[in-house]
Amino acid sequence: MMPPLFDGSRLFHVPPGLAFPEAFARGLAARLRGRPPLDAARIEVLVPSARAATLVDRALAAHLGPDALLPAVRVVGALADHPAAPVLPPAVSPLRRMLRLSELVRAFLDRRPEIAPPSARFALAEALAALLDELQAAGLGPDALDRIDVAQHARHWQTTRDFVGIIADHWPAILAEEEGGALDPEAREARALEGIAARWSARPPDHPVIVAGSTGSRPLTARLMALVAGLPQGALVLPGFDSWLDPAMHQRLGPDHPQAAMAALLGRIGADPAAVAPWDAAAPCPERNRLISLALQPAPVTDRWLDAAPALAEILPAATAGLALVEAPGRRQEALAVALMMRETLERPGATVALITPDRQLARAVTAALARWDLVPDDSAGRPLGQTPPGIFLRLVARLAGGPPAAGALIELAKHPLCGGEGAARREHMRRTASLELFLRRNAIPLADPGAIRRWAAGRPAQAGAWAAWICDAIAPLAQPGALEVSAAAARLRGVAEALAAGPGGDPGRLWRREDGAAALELVSELAQAAGTGAMLEPAELARLLDELMAARNVPPADPARPPDPRLRILGNREARLETADRVILGGLTEGVWPALPGADPWLSRPMRRELGLAAPERGIGLAAHDFATAIGAPEVIVTRAARIDGVPALPSRWLVRLENLLLGCGEAGARALEGMRARGREWLRLAARLDRPAAPVPPAPRP
Known part of the structure; x- marks a missing residue:
């Protein structure tokens, strides 16, 4: 057995x-220093995501040395692949599950058309799949819905219960009989955890097992962390733990508090919050962490601010020294100021900057503003597949299905950069397209059917006739009416798209080049392999299905001519849990954006969720609050928000309101600190405004 790695406490934290x-x-x-090299290789580390595994692996290699044996780093969400897990049936493909559920939804809507239009079946199927995952992550099966006594709830919930009953009444049988006994992903992970727990209970591991970087917010993860905490050499390393929070307060935290998930975890394993020890170095700005901890205390105990104000006033200069608050008039000014901050960071040798925001509109606006300096940020979220050139092209092709194409739709597709081949063939294609468009518009022809295209070609050179024949032949399969099995519809889509992209005699594979093309091909191939699901698509439904699927898939920008600058990063909340930078910008601190308000649950009311033991909708606010509290602890932080969005007044984030109220309650010292933060923010707005201001007034021209 490996000698113990930890003395005393096996609960640790990394500060914000x-x-x-x-x-x-x-x-x-530091803990492995002086130990045999093989000790490192015997350690098992469980992290929350594949991205976390990559970053932890890289950091371990840097700190242990390039020739060192590294610990085994595994992902918490892939327990079925763990060596201690039992052999399990495969997980059902998310796409196959959605398609099968969509057929169940279609059958239900045929009987109850008043519930939703048929066009909503894919979105409803995705929502049912999400509900199924949530139930199984909480250790509940689809039959748990039978526990709900709808007589105790409003009458319309009976209709909802009937609809949700789809997964309880039909889904288990479909998995067993039609999917070869496959398991839902969350159910498979739960069974893997049960097998690991049984094996470790009988024979605990003789090596250290560390769960690192997880707050235990997911029920399955919390169960794993409780299991590891009970092992002889198990340890937990919690991220962004608030060591300033009164341990007695942990019992009073609501789901919207940043420490709620970890408080529930510590309660589950019976641990005292005061026993959570530092893992490594101290926080870079402990004074700021103290300030944020007070600002985000539960509302019922904010009277403690009065008691804390005198001591807090003494540390405010240190807490707010590296903190700026930008209150921009609108989103455009906010984006321009953020872009200027990122550009200015590059003036410092080797310095890095990260914009952390859940607001994708702000992220895109900042990316556009950086283009004025020919800078491309490294955006961790990438772009939705449907907004990439191959994604747009496939969606345009799908919209032609079901009959003669509208003239405008065909011309829009023909003008797409991926249509008509390359080089000279593409130039010739664009000339023919422009001529055809002029013909269709001049003659007010609404449908670009083969007859209309041939009438355009009549009387023109033979090359025009050949081009007309090519485009008619390429799109002809789409005109066939009637529903198709989803795999056949995908195969038809691929054939038409490749023919149009190749042009007459060109390379059909050009559509799938680059990273975004490969992602589009992967999606089409998955659809083509979904045979046997029983899912049928009407011609118009293919475009809706593509829209749903592509919106959920992101691909990194791939322009070899303009590679992203690794010193400029745009991170979402999840990615920011693992990274920081020399300058951190927290953008979009607007109520409803960060945090996003919990949406209305279409399936279960709040009492129903409590009845089933599911998390409250505010759980997402608590996770977002933890992300905010962790990120704002960096040495240099700039917080930005827009006073108006799309012309409508926008409220500041609840966390900013709390921070401002706390500072104003600290008397003159707090007011001075808040004004200093705002003054530093106004300077960025002033500099950003100068970017678009002419150097000197331009006199009117004396004549046109």
């Missing part, structure tokens, strides 16, 4: 403001 992978690797390397 530190990059978790670096801090974890540094702390583990």
